[in-house]
Amino acid sequence: xxxxxxxxxxxxxxxxxxxxxxxxxxxxxxxxxxxxxxxxxxxxxxxxxxxxxxxxxxxxxxxxxxxxxxxxxxxxxxxxxxxxxxxxxxxxxxxxxxxxxxxxxxxxxxxxxxxxxxxxxxxxxxxxxxxxxxxxxxxxxxxxxxxxxxxxxxxxxxxxxxxxxxxxxxxxxxxxxxxxxxxxx
Numbered sequence: 770x771x772x773x774x775x776x777x778x779x780x781x782x783x784x785x786x787x788x789x790x791x792x793x794x795x796x797x798x799x800x801x802x803x804x805x806x807x808x809x810x811x812x813x814x815x816x817x818x819x820x821x822x823x824x825x826x827x828x829x830x831x832x833x834x835x836x837x838x839x840x841x842x843x844x845x846x847x848x849x850x851x852x853x854x855x856x857x858x859x860x861x862x863x864x865x866x867x868x869x870x871x872x873x874x875x876x877x878x879x880x881x882x883x884x885x886x887x888x889x890x891x892x893x894x895x896x897x898x899x900x901x902x903x904x905x906x907x908x909x910x911x912x913x914x915x916x917x918x919x920x921x922x923x924x925x926x927x928x929x930x931x932x933x934x935x936x937x938x939x940x941x942x943x944x945x946x947x948x949x950x951x952x953x954x
Contacts, residue, residue, distance in 0.1 A: 772831050772844060775799060778889055779824050780869045784810065792820055792843070793873055794828070797886045801876045804830060806843040819846035823855065823865055825890060854897040863949040864902045868892060868909055874939040875917055884916040907931060914938075 777794035780801070785791050790806045809817045819826050820843070829845035855861040868889065876885050892909045899905050910931040914923045925934045932946050 772829055774827055774829050776825065776827050776849065778886070778893070779820055779822050779826065780873045782820070782822055790820070791840070795872060795876065795882075795886055795889060797883050798881055800880045800882045800885075801873065801878055803840055803878075804828065804843050805840040809843070816843060816846045819848045821851065823852050823869065823893065824848050825850040825852070825893070850894075852893050852897055855893065861896055861902055863945065863951070864906050865893065865896060867906060867943070867945040867949060868896075870943055870945045871910065871913060871935060874941075874943075875913060875919075875935070882917075885913060888912050888916060910935065 775796045775798070777796040777799075779792055780795055781793035782790050785805070788808050788810045790809050792804045792806050793801065794804055795801045806816065806820055808814050809820055811817075820828075825848070827847045827849055828843060830841040831844045832839065832841035852865070855865045872885065872889050876882055888909065892905060895905050896902060907926075911923055911926055914926070914935075919938060922934050922938060932943060936942055
């Protein structure tokens with residue numbers, strides 16, 4: 770067993786028991802994987818603000834290997850960027866959640882994907898600065914599909930809605946598409 774540090778973006782969080790969470794994160798060298806975050810739901814937790822959804826954080830993990838059968842355990846966290854400009858704007862929050870859902874649905878677990886990580890990180894930074902969120906999201910859809918090898922589907926984006934194409938790939942309905950209109954209207 771050993772401790773190691775990684776930089777990762779928090780894609781998804783779900784509750785586990787009374788005080789724990791399971792985080793789905795995307796890192797540059799390890800791809801998408803899950804982390805057990807014990808005690809982060811407690812009021813006194815010092816790690817809780819560092820593992821919020823959308824945060825780009827440095828995580829200290831305890832495990833034999835990230836690819837082992839057991840989830841790595843979060844032992845420390847430090848926020849590098851919290852994307853507060855996105856979190857201050859309801860419209861941008863909806864689009865950021867959509868981007869995270871796409872990344873989570875399309876990226877394979879445990880596969881290194883530096884392009885997807887760099888694209889997600891740069892898109893979140895661009896979403897912070899840009900006023901045309903729809904344009905940023907459409908660019909993200911095309912580039913993510915292309916970097917993951919869905920070439921035929923990238924061409925379909927010219928004539929079809931991106932949501933339809935992506936739902937066909939991941940074989941389920943996207944949840945955030947129902948919420949985005951509530952935030953942007």
